[in-house]
Amino acid sequence: PHIIAFAGAKSAVGKTSVVANVAAAMALRGKRVCVLDVDTGLSNINTLLGLRPAHRLEQVLSGEKTIAEVLLKTGEDVGVVSAASLMGGIPVSAAQMNKLSEVLTELEAQFDYFLIDTAATHTETVLRFIELAQSTFLVVSGDPAALTDAFALLKALNARQYSGSLRVVVNQAVDYPAATDTYRRFAAVAEKCLKLKVEYGGFVIR
Secondary structure, eight states: OEEEEEEOSSTTSOHHHHHHHHHHHHHHTTOOEEEEEEOOSSSOHHHHHTOOOSSOHHHHHTTSSOHHHHOEEOTTOOEEEEOGGGGSSSOOOHHHHHHHHHHHHHHTTTOSEEEEEEOSSOOHHHHHHHTTOSEEEEEEOSOHHHHHHHHHHHHHHHHTTOOSEEEEEEEEESSHHHHHHHHHHHHHHHHHHHOOOOEEEEEEEO
């Protein structure tokens, strides 16, 4: 299955809302989608989708629970696995990431896509989650602080030689011209400072 990370180094850009809606839209098109919620923000995917997980992914990684016990499903049949407390300041170890890869392998038969909703930061743990993905969407807004923080995340990924594709999604855009202007400004800085080309991934109207 294809693994897609959604990242944004500043809170309140609407990243989790984008993930929830993309997952629902994919499900409506007949795709089998599972969301891995590794965001510690208050507006996590469980809240948006009306789910109350009794167990979390770290209990699977420690051997306390099976992935079947942790996996929840929405009414649209979107799978959701919550791992929010993994992000609570303690870095995820290499052994835990290996275990996570094993867990995803267990779920391969059930899903076509895994969407990873990362925390709004660029810590070692977030970077490791992104490195699992073949594709990453950087969710930004026209807010200069959001663009600055997203650039810091991009710089960290570039330093680690992230090999997946990178696309910028402009959220909370006033209109199409404003969205493309935000993308072009961000892409120009990335190309000038990092010698890196980032693709346009679309926009969402405010």
